[in-house]
Amino acid sequence: MQASQARVHIMHADAVMTAGLRTILAEAAEFQISTGAGQHGAQVIVADYEAGIAAARQGPQDRFGPAPRVLIVTQLDKEWEVRMAMDSGVHGYLLQNCQPEELVKAVRSLMQGMRYLSESVTRCVADSLSRETLTGRETDVLQLLAKGCCNKSIARELGIGVGTVKTHVKGLMSKLDATARTHAVVVATQRGLIGPGQRISGALHNRPAFHSNALQ
Known part of the structure; x- marks a missing residue:
């Protein structure tokens, strides 16, 4: 050697x-x-x-x-x-x-x-x-939206009020630039933000400093 x-x-x-x-x-x-x-x-x-x-x-x-x-x-x-x-x-x-x-x-x-x-x-x-990241709770709501849950079901699952769910839905739709709930799920799926059985609320909070192929 x-x-x-x-x-x-x-x-x-x-x-x-x-x-x-x-x-x-x-x-x-x-x-x-x-x-x-x-x-x-x-x-x-x-x-x-x-x-x-x-x-x-x-x-x-x-x-x-x-x-x-x-x-x-x-x-x-x-x-x-x-x-x-x-x-x-x-x-x-x-x-x-x-x-x-x-x-x-x-x-x-x-x-x-x-x-x-x-x-x-x-x-x-x-x-x-370059995009706004979803909060942990917005990600939880998005995951349940992808499973077809309604606002009442999401509220019951997460232990929060229906009004709070609506606020989170509005926030995530704005961040995903989506025009409807189903559109938000489609956009999130295309970006790889949700998947079957995945909980990813902690995956996007910290921003690693990677901006080019090889970095110091």
Whole structure:
């Protein structure tokens, strides 16, 4: 092993993706690649969405050393999915259809202490920062609207008054620039703000500072 090689650990749930990631990164002689359960000593972890978030939240395994930097490679591209990962402490986010050169570039960026987002993900986050974010309660109401609940049902479910529900509906419709309740659900679905069984009220409150592909 060359002294300058960076230690990269791949922990992707998809075996085919793992093989592809390993092959691409191995061709760049600057990386020492490992896979499997053990990640001790890794400087960068390349992972799927769930494993990446878990690794970012876990922190350093060695209390005397820094935590590995985490790069997620996934097909998940919804606004709330990206923001959830960023809020969890992930350092980089790539989509699975990225070019091999971009994967290598992303790992290098993380090794240099920078963060990295693919171009399409950067646009997604930048667009979300230009919009008013929904409050936690507005998100709860929106989720119930998507399930077809009426104002009385929403009020009963959330333990609030019907008038308060109407206020939240009016607020979320304004923020989503929607003309009707069903339109609000359509817009939110297109933006990835709601999904089956998802509660995302905490995913959009904090705004991570990602404004370009590679950032200090």
